[in-house]
Amino acid sequence: MKLLEIERLEAKVEEKQILKGVTLGIGPGEVHAIMGPNGSGKSTLAQVLAGNDAYEVTGGSVRYLGNDLLEMDPEVRAAEGLFMAFQYPVEIPGVSNLYFLKAAVNAARKHRGEPELDAFDFSALAKEKAQALGLDAAMLQRSVNEGFSGGEKKRNEIFQMAVLQPKMCILDETDSGLDIDALRIVADGVNGLRSADRGFLVITHYQRLLNYIVPDFVHVMVEGKIVRSGGKELALELEAQGYSWVEAAQGSAR
Amino acid sequence: MASIATERSSDFYASLQPAEIGRLRPMSESAWRSFLEAGIPAPKNEEYKYLSFREMVSKHFGAPTAFDCTESDLQNFGLADTDGPRLVFVNGRWNERLSHLDAEPGVIVQPFSLAPGFDFEDIGSLAKVGKNPFVDLNTAHLDDGAFVSVNGTAAQPIHLIFVCVGDGHSHPRVWIELAPGARAAVIESHAGAGASFVNSVSEIHLNQDSALEHIRIQTRSETVFDFGWTEVWQESGSDLRSTNTAFGGRLARTDLNVFLNGENCHCLMNGAYFAAGEQVIDNHTRLDHAKPNCNSFELYKGILAGRSTGVFNGKIFVHQDAQKTDAKQTNQALLLSKQATVNTKPQLEILADDVKCTHGATVGQLREDAMFYLRARGIPEKQAKAILVQAFVGEVFENVRCESVRESLQNMLMNKFERNASSIEEM
Ligand SMILES: Nc1ncnc2c1ncn2[C@@H]1O[C@H](COP(=O)(O)OP(=O)(O)OP(=O)(O)O)[C@@H](O)[C@H]1O
Ligand SMILES: [Mg+2]
Numbered sequence: 001m002k003l004l005e006i007e008r009l010e011a012k013v014e015e016k017q018i019l020k021g022v023t024l025g026i027g028p029g030e031v032h033a034i035m036g037p038n039g040s041g042k043s044t045l046a047q048v049l050a051g052n053d054a055y056e057v058t059g060g061s062v063r064y065l066g067n068d069l070l071e072m073d074p075e076v077r078a079a080e081g082l083f084m085a086f087q088y089p090v091e092i093p094g095v096s097n098l099y100f101l102k103a104a105v106n107a108a109r110k111h112r113g114e115p116e117l118d119a120f121d122f123s124a125l126a127k128e129k130a131q132a133l134g135l136d137a138a139m140l141q142r143s144v145n146e147g148f149s150g151g152e153k154k155r156n157e158i159f160q161m162a163v164l165q166p167k168m169c170i171l172d173e174t175d176s177g178l179d180i181d182a183l184r185i186v187a188d189g190v191n192g193l194r195s196a197d198r199g200f201l202v203i204t205h206y207q208r209l210l211n212y213i214v215p216d217f218v219h220v221m222v223e224g225k226i227v228r229s230g231g232k233e234l235a236l237e238l239e240a241q242g243y244s245w246v247e248a249a250q251g252s253a254r
Numbered sequence: 255m256a257s258i259a260t261e262r263s264s265d266f267y268a269s270l271q272p273a274e275i276g277r278l279r280p281m282s283e284s285a286w287r288s289f290l291e292a293g294i295p296a297p298k299n300e301e302y303k304y305l306s307f308r309e310m311v312s313k314h315f316g317a318p319t320a321f322d323c324t325e326s327d328l329q330n331f332g333l334a335d336t337d338g339p340r341l342v343f344v345n346g347r348w349n350e351r352l353s354h355l356d357a358e359p360g361v362i363v364q365p366f367s368l369a370p371g372f373d374f375e376d377i378g379s380l381a382k383v384g385k386n387p388f389v390d391l392n393t394a395h396l397d398d399g400a401f402v403s404v405n406g407t408a409a410q411p412i413h414l415i416f417v418c419v420g421d422g423h424s425h426p427r428v429w430i431e432l433a434p435g436a437r438a439a440v441i442e443s444h445a446g447a448g449a450s451f452v453n454s455v456s457e458i459h460l461n462q463d464s465a466l467e468h469i470r471i472q473t474r475s476e477t478v479f480d481f482g483w484t485e486v487w488q489e490s491g492s493d494l495r496s497t498n499t500a501f502g503g504r505l506a507r508t509d510l511n512v513f514l515n516g517e518n519c520h521c522l523m524n525g526a527y528f529a530a531g532e533q534v535i536d537n538h539t540r541l542d543h544a545k546p547n548c549n550s551f552e553l554y555k556g557i558l559a560g561r562s563t564g565v566f567n568g569k570i571f572v573h574q575d576a577q578k579t580d581a582k583q584t585n586q587a588l589l590l591s592k593q594a595t596v597n598t599k600p601q602l603e604i605l606a607d608d609v610k611c612t613h614g615a616t617v618g619q620l621r622e623d624a625m626f627y628l629r630a631r632g633i634p635e636k637q638a639k640a641i642l643v644q645a646f647v648g649e650v651f652e653n654v655r656c657e658s659v660r661e662s663l664q665n666m667l668m669n670k671f672e673r674n675a676s677s678i679e680e681m
Contacts, residue, residue: 107637
């Protein structure tokens with residue numbers, strides 16, 4: 001069974017149609033990359049998959065592990081193992097990073113009927129993952145993303161992913177704003193999670209990330225549609241020729 | 255002062271008459287006359303602008319008849335947990351059986367009637383007769399009260415508990431004095447059920463270089479009319495850390511007046527309230543910077559659900575003499591429903607020229623982006639709201655020094671949230 005099956009998905013935000021029929025299937029163990037020009041709808045797709053109701057689904061369907069994803073509340077999607085690393089992680093003053101993540105871990109455990117982790121076990125788990133991502137312990141005590149640098153916010157997203165151990169990981173431009181070392185660390189974090197039963201959807205503008213996280217498939221989104229799909233070499237072609245190349249190719253195909 | 259129910263012969267006024275008129279202290283006699291003259295504030299009264307007394311004055315509160323309750327009643331009221339001395343008053347009368355008078359050396363926690371060194375002459379010296387009808391009414395009923403005197407350091411927090419039961423009126427009175435250099439924490443818990451009218455007055459005298467943490471916690475049932483007036487007098491170098499919290503009451507009004515009468519005083523005035531249903535919670539504060547080189551920090555946070563109303567009115571007067579005053583006032587409200595309202599009025603009057611005074615007020619809702627972020631990590635909607643509500647109030651509770659009280663406040667907040675979770679809307 002596919003992890004994620006997106007069929008002719010359409011969505012709008014504030015009366016503006018953004019997604020105009022996206023079809024994409026992601027199987028266990030696969031890494032898919034989505035590239036595409038600014039404003040083409042990549043983040044919209046990620047937000048719709050995570051369940052942000054600011055985006056209205058106007059057509060199509062999404063199945064996650066065989067179930068209707070669009071019927072589920074965002075917290076249910078997350079508890080069922082769908083994770084979206086935000087392009088713009090949200091700051092929540094007054095809520096400590098660690099408290100927040102413990103609530104998230106235990107909500108998922110409760111959803112699965114597992115006993116909740118106590119403070120001691122959780123803190124051991126969090127420390128181990130934070131260390132692997134080079135996050136210092138003080139950051140865990142700080143308010144969620146508050147005053148974090150751009151790169152720290154992105155690392156914090158991957159840290160959450162590492163702790164939550166999701167089945168389907170959607171990364172929305174997690175590489176943007178990272179310095180070269182941080183990019184490596186984040187990529188290592190992602191690669192460490194790659195497994196035969198876990199799927200990835202990686203949204204990025206840069207081929208560089210894909211050198212570290214080597215995708216099985218690359219898709220190009222233009223104006224709310226996937227206009228081209230291919231193997232990892234497609235990313236190299238895009239890097240060399242720019243989006244005008246696919247846009248032109250698409251224009252002539254019409 | 256304009257007033258309603260001018261018919262002083264009405265049931266309402268008759269029911270508030272002190273029983274032993276004629277045998278009262280002279281101060282009480284004049285206080286009663288003063289109360290009758292002023293009456294309950296009229297709708298036009300600027301100081302009570304957002305409170306409607308219509309419902310209250312249509313009632314007949316009568317003198318209370320019960321003066322006892324059980325330890326388990328106290329437990330059920332969910333009071334803050336403290337060890338150490340405590341004084342319990344039920345419907346305004348001291349309850350010996352529920353009280354623990356044992357205190358550390360230098361610390362006196364006694365009812366007026368038993369307190370060594372207590373002087374009735376002091377009462378009314380800070381909260382004076384003739385200025386406010388509620389203070390007048392309280393003074394008219396002056397009988398017993400809670401006396402706290404600290405010389406040295408009181409390591410254990412001192413707990414004053416005022417419980418109401420039934421549907422009568424009662425008028426708790428508190429006198430707190432700290433000797434020069436003394437340190438103490440006093441918690442006033444105002445709890446109880448019934449449909450009563452409780453009208454308390456606290457006077458607090460902080461001598462030179464003394465430091466007091468004063469925490470008022472009001473968790474009465476949502477049928478009670480609760481008024482609380484606190485008057486603080488600070489001498490030079492003294493430090494007040496006040497936390498004023500309100501969760502209960504049909505109509506709950508607090509007045510906190512602090513007079514900084516010496517140099518180098520610190521004054522922290524924090525408050526948090528949570529109103530729901532039809533509740534009206536009204537906080538008025540007044541701070542007088544009368545002398546140079548004092549600083550004050552004020553932060554009030556209000557949570558409003560249902561069709562409730564919140565009021566914050568914060569006055570800061572910087573007297574001509576009070577150079578180098580540093581005063582900061584912040585007021586924030588979180589609206590959890592479209593029908594809830596909040597009225598905020600900062601009032602700064604500055605007569606000195608070399609001062610730093612700031613104030614700010616915000617009204618907001620639960621942030622949608624934060625809600626989505628929490629939910630996208632698996633946290634259910636209701637819990638996500640609870641987390642954001644806690645985060646909103648956090649700063650006020652974090653400033654409470656007594657750890658056990660901090661925890662109790664968290665629990666009270668979450669209990670109130672639980673009881674009202676269904677009425678908390680997406681906005
Ligand atoms: N909340 C919103 N209100 C109005 N317009 C929106 C909103 N969210 C997205 N849009 C619009 O939808 C379009 C697609 O945005 P989206 O964020 O999905 O693009 P993207 O492909 O992720 O771009 P980028 O590469 O710059 O991140 C843009 O034109 C954007 O302005
Ligand atoms: Mg984007």
